[in-house]
Amino acid sequence: MKDIKEEVWFLAFCVEIYKNEKGLSGREAYNYLQKTGAVNYIAECSGGLHMTSPLYIIDSIDEYIRNHTERRPAAEEARQH
Numbered sequence: 901m902k903d904i905k906e907e908v909w910f911l912a913f914c915v916e917i918y919k920n921e922k923g924l925s926g927r928e929a930y931n932y933l934q935k936t937g938a939v940n941y942i943a944e945c946s947g948g949l950h951m952t953s954p955l956y957i958i959d960s961i962d963e964y965i966r967n968h969t970e971r972r973p974a975a976e977e978a979r980q981h
Contacts, residue, residue, distance in 0.1 A: 910946045911939065917954045918961060936965045 919929035933939045941964045949957050
């Protein structure tokens with residue numbers, strides 16, 4: 901069973917690095933990741949992702965979004981809302 905505190909911490913970490921990389925606010929990044937389903941992806945894959953680099957995590961999130969949605973780039977999409 902996963903520790904909820906660790907999952908929440910890791911999700912916050914992922915949102916933080918994603919927002920910094922994409923030039924978004926925390927709210928924009930979280931809303932975008934939620935809308936695209938990437939929050940669930942992060943939660944499901946946190947066991948493996950937490951052992952990788954921040955750059956790998958960002959690339960993995962972007963790949964998930966590309967493969968599971970047909971959306972504009974993250975920064976452009978997030979700022980539309």
